[in-house]
Structures are given as structure tokens and as C-alpha cells.
Amino acid sequence: MVTxxxxxxxxxxxxxxxxxxxxxxxxxxVLRSVEEQDGRVELAITPTxxxxxxxxxxxxxxxHRLRDAGYDDVHxxxxxQPPWSSDWxxxxxxxxxxxxxxxxxxxxxxxxxxxxxxxxxxxRDIACPRCDQAGVELTSEFGPTACKALYRCTACLExxxxxxxx
Amino acid sequence: MSHxxxxxxxxxxxxxxxxxxxxxxxxxxxxxxxxxxxxxxxVDTTVPEGxxxxxxxxxxxxxxxxxxxxxxxxxxxxxxxxDLEEDIALANIALDLLGQARLLLARAAAADPAVxxxxxxxxPVPPEDALAFFREAxxxxxxxxAEVANGDFAHVVVRILLVSTVRLALLVRLADSxxxxxxxVAAKGVKELTxxxxxxxxxxxxxxxGTEESxxxxxxxxxxxxxxxxxxxxxxxxxxxxxxxxxxVDPTTVATEVDVVLEQVFAVSGVDRPDRGALAGVRGRTGRxxxxxxxxxxxxxxxxxxxxxxxxxxx
Numbered sequence: 001m002v003t004x005x006x007x008x009x010x011x012x013x014x015x016x017x018x019x020x021x022x023x024x025x026x027x028x029x030v031l032r033s034v035e036e037q038d039g040r041v042e043l044a045i046t047p048t049x050x051x052x053x054x055x056x057x058x059x060x061x062x063x064h065r066l067r068d069a070g071y072d073d074v075h076x077x078x079x080x081q082p083p084w085s086s087d088w089x090x091x092x093x094x095x096x097x098x099x100x101x102x103x104x105x106x107x108x109x110x111x112x113x114x115x116x117x118x119x120x121x122x123x124r125d126i127a128c129p130r131c132d133q134a135g136v137e138l139t140s141e142f143g144p145t146a147c148k149a150l151y152r153c154t155a156c157l158e159x160x161x162x163x164x165x166x
Numbered sequence: 167m168s169h170x171x172x173x174x175x176x177x178x179x180x181x182x183x184x185x186x187x188x189x190x191x192x193x194x195x196x197x198x199x200x201x202x203x204x205x206x207x208x209v210d211t212t213v214p215e216g217x218x219x220x221x222x223x224x225x226x227x228x229x230x231x232x233x234x235x236x237x238x239x240x241x242x243x244x245x246x247x248x249d250l251e252e253d254i255a256l257a258n259i260a261l262d263l264l265g266q267a268r269l270l271l272a273r274a275a276a277a278d279p280a281v282x283x284x285x286x287x288x289x290p291v292p293p294e295d296a297l298a299f300f301r302e303a304x305x306x307x308x309x310x311x312a313e314v315a316n317g318d319f320a321h322v323v324v325r326i327l328l329v330s331t332v333r334l335a336l337l338v339r340l341a342d343s344x345x346x347x348x349x350x351v352a353a354k355g356v357k358e359l360t361x362x363x364x365x366x367x368x369x370x371x372x373x374x375x376g377t378e379e380s381x382x383x384x385x386x387x388x389x390x391x392x393x394x395x396x397x398x399x400x401x402x403x404x405x406x407x408x409x410x411x412x413x414x415v416d417p418t419t420v421a422t423e424v425d426v427v428l429e430q431v432f433a434v435s436g437v438d439r440p441d442r443g444a445l446a447g448v449r450g451r452t453g454r455x456x457x458x459x460x461x462x463x464x465x466x467x468x469x470x471x472x473x474x475x476x477x478x479x480x481x
């Protein structure tokens with residue numbers, strides 16, 4: 001059933017993220033596995049954040065897209081371990097984010113125990129995704145979705161979103 | 167000037183009909199279960215060997231209720247923060263905590279279904295919603311600092327700082343739990359709480375070093391919440407017993423680490439550690455035993471009213 005597995009995988013790979021539709025779930029690293037056996041397709045997805053409200057939409061989109069492609073027996077399960085990391089966003093995904101004026105994440109932080117407190121604004125080596133100027137200022141560590149922070153470019157003055165490193 | 171609202175029971179159908187197209191048997195369209203029927207779908211929820219399922223469920227309720235109740239208090243800030251960025255930040259923190267609560271409530275229900283309130287036959291309410299919306303205040307196991315009514319912005323900053331500092335220290339250790347579900351929820355929560363604690367710490371410093379007004383409000387909020395701090399670091403017998411089996415974390419073991427972090431914030435902010443004693447329980451009972459302030463009942467009345475009016479999830 002190798003051919004069918006590839007096929008179900010290919011179908012699943014076309015499903016996009018509900019909140020960042022320029023990315024597929026595979027680009028985002030949210031789609032963890034696709035297995036197919038005897039017509040039954042089992043997919044595993046993982047939430048970016050514990051409270052990610054898009055999980056149901058992702059599940060439904062996967063099920064519906066696979067049904068449209070002729071797969072009737074589709075099951076989506078959640079995997080929590082290992083926890084999602086922004087490092088899982090693919091190179092292709094990062095390119096697409098930048099093309100849509102969203103600043104892609106840098107490397108995820110590695111924390112020692114105990115995790116040290118950081119009372120200074122998080123320093124990130126990022127540039128404005130519109131004009132490519134390095135002069136940017138953080139406006140908020142929390143953005144319109146759980147995975148993003150808000151910035152403003154000091155050159156073109158446009159606000160932009162940055163996918164946080166976790 | 168008046169537009170009549172569409173009648174959902176109109177014989178010719180209504181504008182809402184299309185919403186259900188192709189969704190027969192798809193619970194994502196119902197009021198309850200607007201997400202996965204089970205947020206732990208496909209996750210192995212076997213109780214580890216040698217662990218009492220009821221004790222594990224009770225422990226999960228403690229961790230879940232801290233997150234659920236504080237999440238609701240934070241969501242009350244929605245549209246009321248000093249500016250849009252802080253409004254979004256508080257809503258983000260509330261959402262992270264709600265996500266943690268949901269997984270933990272589902273884990274409690276899977277460990278011991280007896281903790282879940284029973285609902286009318288045929289009710290589509292999933293166990294984690296039944297636990298959130300159909301328990302009375304005395305069945306909630308949260309620490310009281312999560313439940314007291316909101317104050318000003320300084321109050322919410324101090325509350326997030328105190329709670330997230332303790333919770334982060336607990337979850338870092340809980341990530342090594344023998345219970346694989348708790349370990350996974352904790353490992354995820356650690357990343358989120360690191361952000362929450364930094365956020366609150368920065369605002370604490372900003373308000374303390376800001377104007378006379380912001381400083382006095384901050385010191386006032388710290389003074390008000392401090393009596394509730396010690397309760398977070400006291401061990402309930404359930405916490406102690408779960409810690410002994412390598413599943414839970416005894417809060418007394420994180421007290422020193424938490425104190426060091428708070429001292430760091432106080433020192434850089436030029437704020438003295440409050441000199442107020444802990445709020446007593448009643449005959450030794452506190453939030454972990456289901457003994458709460460009156461404010462929790464009022465909060466739950468609002469949080470639970472819609473679910474309780476429609477236990478079958480349809481109207």
C-alpha cells in the first residue's frame with residue numbers, strides 16, 4: 001500500500017493553516033504523521049500552543065480534504081509529546097512567511113534549569129519583512145495569534161508580525 | 167427600521183441551514199465540543215502502575231482549576247486593559263491557561279471518570295466541559311489567589327507574576343512525571359509560562375520605577391495579594407502522595423527557587439517583600455480542599471450560566 005500512503009500524505013500536505021493560510025500544516029510542523037493501511041488513514045497533529053483554537057478547524061480541514069480525495073475512513077489524533085517548536089517550521093515555510101511580510105522565527109531558545117527570568121525586552125536579530133531594514137522595535141510580545149509577537153519598523157514605520165521562538 | 171430576525175424553525179428553512187451541510191455527526195458544529203470531542207484523542211491515558219486513579223484525577227483537577235479560574239479572571243480584562251497591546255497580551259495568557267486547563271481536565275476525567283458530574287442522558291457535553299461548567303464552587307481545587315476579583319492593572323500584573331513563577335517551577339519538574347500525559351502537558355506549559363512570567367516581571371519593574379502613582383498602585387496590589395502567596399507553596403496531602411509516586415510535584419520543594427526569582431524582581435524594582443502573614447484557611451482547609459472565597463461563587467455563576475441553562479447543548 002506504499003502508493004496509497006504517499007497519496008494520502010500528498011493530500012494531507014495540501015491542507016493549509018487556518019490562521020496563516022500561506023503555510024501548509026506540513027510547513028508549520030503541525031502535521032506529525034500520515035499513515036494509511038487498508039483504506040484507513042490515521043493522521044497525527046500537534047498544537048502550537050496548549051490553547052490553540054485552530055485545532056478543530058485543522059482536524060476538519062484534513063478530514064474533509066481527504067474525503068474529497070476518496071478517503072472515507074480518516075482519523076485524526078493529537079500528539080502532545082514532544083511539544084511543538086518553532087524550529088519545526090520548514091525552510092519552505094519560512095520563505096513563504098517572509099514573502100507574506102511575516103517575520104519568520106529564529107532558533108528556539110534552549111533553557112537551563114531553573115529557567116532564568118528575563119526582565120529586558122527579548123532581543124531578536126530580525127529585519128523588517130517589507131523594507132529589509134534592521135531597525136525594528138518590539139511593540140508587544142503577544143500578537144493576534146498565540147504564536148506571534150508584534151513589531152514596528154523604524155524606517156518604513158509599518159507594523160509587522162513575528163513568529164515567536166518557542 | 168426594524169429587521170425581523172430569521173426564524174430558525176421556519177418551514178422553508180433558515181439562513182443557518184447551510185451551516186450544518188455535510189456536518190451530520192460532526193460534533194464540531196455544536197455548542198459543546200466546538201473543538202475535538204476529546205483533546206486527548208489518541209493519547210495513551212493509562213494510569214501509571216502503583217498510582218491511585220482518584221488521587222491522580224484530584225491532582226489534575228488542582229492544576230487544571232488554577233489555570234481555568236485564572237484564565238477566566240484574565241479574560242474579564244478583555245477590552246479593559248490600558249492599551250490594545252496589553253489587552254491582547256492578557257487574552258493570550260488567558261488562552262494559554264485555558265488550553266492547559268482543558269488538557270488537564272480531560273486527563274482528570276480519563277484517570278477517574280467518577281470525578282465528572284453526571285448530566286442528563288444524551289447530553290453531548292464532553293467530560294472536560296462537564297468538569298468546568300457543572301461543578302459547584304466547593305468542588306473546585308484551585309488556590310485562592312487565582313479566584314479573587316480583579317483590581318487595577320497593577321493587580322493583574324502582580325497576580326500573573328506570583329502565579330506564573332510558582333506554576334513554571336512546578337511544571338518544569340512535572341515534565342519528568344511518570345504520567346506521560348502530565349509530562350507532555352507540563353513540557354508544553356513550560357514554554358508558555360516562561361513568556362507569562364517575563365511579561366509580568368517586566369511590567370512589575372516598569373510600574374515600580376514609573377510614576378509615584380504607578381508605584382503606589384503596584385505596592386498596594388502586592389500588599390493585597392501577598393497573603394494568598396503562601397497557599398501556592400503549601401502541600402496538600404494529595405500533592406504529597408502523588409509526589410512520592412513520581413507523578414506529581416510537592417510545592418514545598420519549589421519554594422526556594424520561587425523565592426529567589428521573586429527576590430530578583432523585588433530587588434531590581436526597589437520594592438520590599440511585604441510583611442504580611444498568610445490568609446488563614448478555615449479549620450485548616452484552603453482552596454485545595456474546596457474552601458474558597460465568596461468571589462469564586464460569583465465568578466462561576468457568570469462562567470457557568472449558559473452551560474447550565476442548556477445542559478444538552480442546543481437551543
